[in-house]
Amino acid sequence: xxxxxxxxxxxxxxxxxxxxxxxxxxxxxxxxxxxxxxxxxxxxxxxxxxxxxxxxxxxxxxxxxxxxxxxxxxxxxxxxxxxxxxxxxxxxxxxxxxxxxxxxxxxxxxxxxxxxxxxxxxxxxxxxxxxxxxxxxxxxxx
Amino acid sequence: xxxxxxxxxxxxxxxxxxxxxxxxxxxxxxxxxxxxxxxxxxxxxxxxxxxxxxxxxxxxxxxxxxxxxxxxxxxxxxxxxxxxxxxxxxxxxxxxxxxxxxxxxxxxxxxxxxxxxxxxxxxxxxxxxxxxxxxxxxxxxxxxxxx
Numbered sequence: 001x002x003x004x005x006x007x008x009x010x011x012x013x014x015x016x017x018x019x020x021x022x023x024x025x026x027x028x029x030x031x032x033x034x035x036x037x038x039x040x041x042x043x044x045x046x047x048x049x050x051x052x053x054x055x056x057x058x059x060x061x062x063x064x065x066x067x068x069x070x071x072x073x074x075x076x077x078x079x080x081x082x083x084x085x086x087x088x089x090x091x092x093x094x095x096x097x098x099x100x101x102x103x104x105x106x107x108x109x110x111x112x113x114x115x116x117x118x119x120x121x122x123x124x125x126x127x128x129x130x131x132x133x134x135x136x137x138x139x140x141x142x
Numbered sequence: 143x144x145x146x147x148x149x150x151x152x153x154x155x156x157x158x159x160x161x162x163x164x165x166x167x168x169x170x171x172x173x174x175x176x177x178x179x180x181x182x183x184x185x186x187x188x189x190x191x192x193x194x195x196x197x198x199x200x201x202x203x204x205x206x207x208x209x210x211x212x213x214x215x216x217x218x219x220x221x222x223x224x225x226x227x228x229x230x231x232x233x234x235x236x237x238x239x240x241x242x243x244x245x246x247x248x249x250x251x252x253x254x255x256x257x258x259x260x261x262x263x264x265x266x267x268x269x270x271x272x273x274x275x276x277x278x279x280x281x282x283x284x285x286x287x288x289x
Contacts, residue, residue, distance in 0.1 A: 001173070001180050001182075002164070002167070002169055002170040002173050002180070002182045002184075003182075004182055004183065004184055005164060005184045005187075006183075006184060006187045007187075008162055008163065008164070008184075009163045009164055009184040009185065009187040009188045009191070010187040010188070010190065010191040011162060011163070011191070012158075012159045012160065012161070012162035012163025012164065012165070012188055012191070013159065013163050013187060013188035013189060013190060013191025013192040013193075013195075014159070014191040014192065014194075014195050015155055015156070015158055015159025015162065015163075016156060016159035016160060016163065016165075016188070016191070016192040016195075016246075017159075017191060017192040017193070017194065017195025017196040017199065018155055018159070018195055018199070019152050019153075019155040019156035019159060020156075020192070020195075020196045020199070020200075021195065021196060021199025021200060021202075021203060022152045022155065023149075023152050023156075024199070024200060024203050024204070024209065024215065025199075025203045025206075025209055025210065026148050026149075026152065026209055026210045026211055027145070027148070027149060027152075027209055027210075027211055027212060028208065028209030028211075028212040028214060028215040028216050029209075029216055030216070030217070030218065031152075031156060032246075033244075033245035033246035033249055034245050034270075037245060037249070037267070037270065038270055038274070041267055041270050041271050041274065042271070049145070049146050049149075050145055050146060050148075050149035050211075051149075053146045053147070053149035053150040053153060054149045054150070054152060054153035054156070055153060055249060056150060056153060057149070057150045057151060057152065057153020057154040057155075057156065057157055058153040058154070058156050058157035058160070058249050058250050058253075059157065059249060059250060059252045059253040060153075060154060060157065060253055061153070061154045061155075061156070061157025061158040061160075061161060061250060061253060062157060062158075062160075062161035062166060062250050062251070062253035062254050063253040063254070063255070064154070064158075064253075065158060065161060065162070066254070073161050073162075073166065073167075073254060074164070074167050074169075074170070075166065075167050075168075075251065075254050075256055075259075076167060076168065076169035076170075077168045077169070077241075077242065077243075077256065077258035077259070077262075078168065078169055078172070078242070079168065079240060079241045079242065079258070081258075081261060083240055083241065084241055084243075084258060084261045084262045084265065085261065085262075085265045086237075086240065086265075087237040087238075087240040087241035087243065087262065087265070088237070088241070088243070088261070088262045088263065088264065088265025088266040088268070088269060089237075089265050089266070089268060089269040089272070090233055090234070090236055090237030090240070090269065091234055091237035091238060091241070091243065091244065091245065091262075091266050091269060092237075092265065092266040092267060092268060092269020092270040092271075092272070092273060093230075093233060093269045093270070093272060093273040094230045094231065094232070094233035094234030094235070094236070094237055094269075095230065095234050095245055095270070096230065096269070096270045096273035096274060096277075097226040097227075097229065097230030097233070097273055097277075098226065098227055098228075098229075098230025098231040098233070098234055099218075099226075099227060099230070101234060101244050101245045101246060102165075102238075102244045102245075102246050102247070103244075103245070103246035105231070106189065107189070107192045107193060107196055108196060108200075109218070110193055111193055111196035111197040111200055112200060112217075114218065114221070115221050115223065116218070116220060116221065116222070116223060116227055119223050119227065119228065119231075120227055120228070120230075120231040121231075123228050123231035123232050123235065124231040124232065124234050124235035124238065125235070126235070127231070127232045127233075127234070127235025127236055127238075127239065128175050128235040128236075128238045128239040129175045129177065129235075129239070130235075130239070131175075131235060131236050131238070131239025131240060132172055132175040132176050132239045133175075133176075133177075133178060134239075135239065135240065136172075136176055136178075136179055137178055137179065142240070
């Protein structure tokens with residue numbers, strides 16, 4: 001069980017949206033983790049500077065919140081290590097060919113009412129729900 | 143310098159949002175998709191909040207001629223639906239359903255210092271690199287055949 005956190009989630013989601021708006025206003029870029037990260041996988045894209053800085057901020061933020069407020073950010077990964085590797089490879093290949101993930105398609109693309117992003121988001125939401133059902137209720141866990 | 147500092151601060155805002163919203167917690171993400179079990183609807187509020195702010199903010203920002211640090215907005219222009227888009231997204235969902243990690247959730251999770259997030263992100267970067275190599279090899283092969 002995880003606790004239902006409507007207000008904290010709404011607040012966090014709004015911050016994600018704020019970051020997306022700021023990245024467009026200042027850098028003219030879509031705040032999609034797949035696109036930003038892909039430019040940092042060798043061979044690096046020529047504009048790797050802002051990408052690396054964004055990534056450093058994204059990684060540093062949770063550490064900073066914990067250090068400054070003492071608030072514990074809940075984290076629980078129920079997946080066995082071998083399946084994390086398999087899942088990681090699958091996610092990497094999937095978002096590369098699908099041109100985006102939850103942030104790029106699900107937030108930025110949906111906000112622009114992009115037909116590609118709407119189709120991509122519906123596809124991966126349904127696919128994820130089916131996978132969770134199969135893993136938890138048909139197989140009985142990994 | 144200002145450009146890099148700005149990206150760092152925006153990254154901090156993004157990472158804070160992911161961490162506070164629960165997107166960096168695989169158990170919470172998996173529970174959102176577990177309608178038949180321990181359903182936790184929180185992530186609908188994450189998506190809702192992010193979408194409303196982004197939709198309104200984009201509408202205001204894109205009225206301007208250009209972003210602060212660039213000459214133009216880099217907006218995707220494709221509108222066609224093709225096989226890689228749908229198949230890639232479906233495959234992404236399988237990996238997301240197995241692990242509870244998506245790229246935007248996993249990167250900030252690195253900052254929480256758990257080995258699981260590092261193992262996932264390392265594999266994911268490997269997956270992106272392998273997919274890119276496969277696409278380039280295929281493209282070169284097709285071009286060589288054509289010429």
